Amino acid sequence: MIEPRELPYLQETPFTADHCLKCNICTQACPVVPVTDLFPGPKTVGPQAQRFRDPDLPSPDQSVDYCSGCGICTLVCPHGVRVMEINTQAKAKLAEAKGFSLRNWILGHNAWWGVLGTPFAPLLNWAFRFKPFRWLAEKTLGISARAAFPTWAGYTFRSWWRKREKKRAQPAEDARPVVVYYHGCSTNSYEPRIGKLAVQILEHNGFRVIVPPQACCGLPLQSNGMFAEARRFARKNTSALADYARRGIPIVGTAGSCIMALKGDYEHILGLHDDDTRALAGGIYDISEFLWGLHQQGKLKTDFRPVSAFPPELRALIGDSIVPYHAPCQLKAHGMGRPALDLLDLIPELRVVEMDADCCGIAGTYGYKAEKRQIAEDVGAPLFRRIREIGARLAVCDTETCRWHIAQMSGARVVHPVELLASAYGITADERAMI
Amino acid sequence: MDDLLIIGAGWAGLSAAAFALHLKPKAKIRVIAQGIGSLVVTPGWLSLLDSAQGEVLAAVRDLAARHPDHPYALAGAEALERAVRLFAQIGAEIELGYQAEPPLYNKRVFTALGSLQTPAILPYGYQGAAQAGERPLFVGFEGWRDYYPSLSGEPHVLIAPPIGARPWDLTPTDYARHFDQPPFRAEVARQVKARLNGATSVAFPAVLGLEHHAETVQSLQDRLGVPVFELPTLPPSVPGARLYNKLRRYLLDRGVRLQIGHPVVRGVREGKRLAGVEVAAAGKPQFFGARAVILATGNLYGGGLFSDDSGRVWEGIFDLPVQHNSDRQTWFSARMLAAEGHAVHRFGIRADAQLKPLAAEGAPLAENLFAAGHILAQPSESPSPFETAEGVALATAYRAAQLALTQP
Secondary structure, eight states, X not given: OOOOOOSOGGGSGGGGGGGOOOOOXXXXXXXXXXXXXXXXXXXXXXXXXXXXXXXXXOOSOSGGGGOOXXXXXXXXXXXXXXXXXXXXXXXXXXXXXXXXXXXXXHHHTHHHHHHHHGGGHHHHHHHHHOHHHHHHHHHHHOBOSSSOOOOOOSSOHHHHHHHHHHHSOOOSOOOSOEEEEEOHHHHHHTOHHHHHHHHHHHHHTTOEEEOOOOOOOOHHHHHTTOHHHHHHHHHHHHHHHHHHHHTTOOEEESOHHHHHXXXXXXXXXXXXXXXXXXXXXXXXXXXHHHHHHHHHTTOSOOOOOOGGGSOHHHHHHHTTSOEEEEOOHHHHTTOSOOHHHHHHTTSTTOOEEEOOOSOOSOTTTGGGBGGGHHHHHHHHHHHHHHHHHHTOXXXXXXXXXXXXXXXXXXXXXXXXXXXXXXXXHTOOOOHHHHO | OEEEEEEOOSHHHHHHXXXXXHHOTTXXXXXXXXXXXXXXXXXXXXXXXXXOOSOHHHHHHHHHHHOTTSHHHHHOTTHHHHHHHHHHHHHHHHTSOOOOOXXXXXXXXXXXXXXXXXXXXXXXXXXXXXXXXXXXXXXXXXXXTTOOHHHHOSSEXXXXXXXXXXXXXXXXXXXXXXXXXXXXXXXXXXXXXXXXTTOSEEEXXXXXXXXXXXXXHHHHHHHHSSOEEEEOOSSSOHHHHHHHHXXXXXXXXXXXXXXXXXXXXXXEEETTEEEEEEEOOSXXXXXXXXXXXXXXXXXXXXXXXXXXXXXXXXXXXXXXXXXXXXXXXXXXOSSTTOTTOOGGGGOEEOBXXXXXXXXXXXXXXXXXXXXXXXXBOOOTTSXXXXXXHHHHHHHHHHHHHHHHTTOO
């Protein structure tokens, strides 16, 4: 299904293929190409195959399924071809023609499992660590038994938020500027601590945080080719949040890839060109982007404690080492630089260094698929090796599946930038300290 | 706010960043580029003045004296030598074998089409060409469409190392990754050795390792017992990628921000200065403030200049006036590989003696904007810009970084 064209001809994703010189720079930079023969490269399945893709005919190319969607091709292209976006649309075309597997349907609906699983957290967390169960899931569904699954927290960020709001006395007059917090599914069900820290960091900087109803960004559906459903999620978010953006209320999130979906994918991959989508795209911020923006205006509180005053556990993990920072592919796609790194540089005694690896390999749900698991491990191998060589026991990364994958494969603990910022501000996710 | 913001990640942009680090180690430096930058489409060697007969730096000084509006002259007499010395220092750290201690003399290297080139500074892979001897053997890979050794010279052989099912479909980088694996090298050496037939050296396309280049060249030489050297291939270039990868690590390790992907679309003025630049990012434009900006986006090839079918040529970010011929008939020489190059390659912006780009009225556009590399116009009677390609990039990058870092 192609929506009516509303962008200038050559900016429309499928037609950016016309800018392709076939230089193969994207093939050279693609992290999947070196580790498998099953993927002929972004140029071949992207702009090259695009010539054979009639909107009304089935996609001619199956190997595009092995594209991880990391988007490095789009970034390195000197001519503005949206290679990854073309590939993602082609994957959706494949799913439309061939249908999708139960496995991809399950992985695509992460939004549901997070919430539905919360009451059964102990059981599920046990099951996902129980090897025969994982073996069975691999054999029957094709979900890799080796992939690191997150654990259910047993409560949701939203439930914590509701309780906190009830307990706290609401001041009659609140002149603080308002920000909307967009938590995403993972923070809601698996890592509520990140949301708790983010909210407090924003409050520490003088904001009133609100958490209006919101939906999954739809990225797992989008990358598994289920565009129709992904668009339904997108519509929920645009209609829930666009008004805040129009009123100049920033929407701030902690999930780098989800934010990117709202910022760019809705328009350039899902083909939504309406006013709500554009307003939301212009008004949503990654939390580091938002905080760094404050700092540039001289409005960020910089009462950061040095590492030596961090909680002992974190201090021990950092030790004398530099802290490796991996900028996830989806975060690079924002085009906002490395605001997390810029912020972390403000913390005394902390030495954070950006790794030169392109992709950690997991690429959302890609590395959870049994047939792609080895690829996901091999793609990230240089990054894992570098972290081990440095001897770092703590690393930083902005997106969840990347964090879990890097942690599993490198042995380091991998935290979100807000976890370090919070420690530097003296903020904890401890219940008593928070209310 | 950054101390220095560099637009462009080609030879000029990346070396400006590296030089700035050496000139002021604590400076906050950011590089922003649309796409990966031109290193991966260059052979990876450094042309300073390919036609120089004697010491190259002296010949460049002479060239600058004869052409006061040449970028070498704008960069100043000392810039190239200082740039080259610094590059040698960085080259030693990144272990690609770039030796650049003056005095410098041009080297003789082979091309894939059997001609000779004479750049001044070479990475390991090309260095063996100096010991090619009477009878170099040109080696290619069976079924590979990117390199035909018979075009490079005779005698030639085609070998068939184990590279999987689709030999025709591989890029130079794919071969380079195979060469990073010791068993693959050993097999290549075995097949070539059997067909050496008295060769005095062995030439390969430039795919001898991506991550482990020096080790690859060394191990092949050890096994074959004769000098081994590379010939540049079709793009994307492996020697260019090696340099890019190593420079990237070098810069990131030292805190430089390297943002590849989204283009700078305009400058933000504040009186006579630039407050910073705006990037066409996802969702909304992103502003990056800087004390000084270096424009190193290249010419029509690099993406700094644009043209259309009316003969108009423009600069894409600051709309700087471009020195060019408006008659398109005069843009190209009659022969594609004409030694003098093409007029179109000399098009570029004009800058003052401080490398500050000049606006339409002839005054600098902004006090803290500097230009480096091939976005600078080259005078029509001077040597072809290809002869001085990397030299101009390095010299102007050095000078621009030096001037930019003195900004308040």
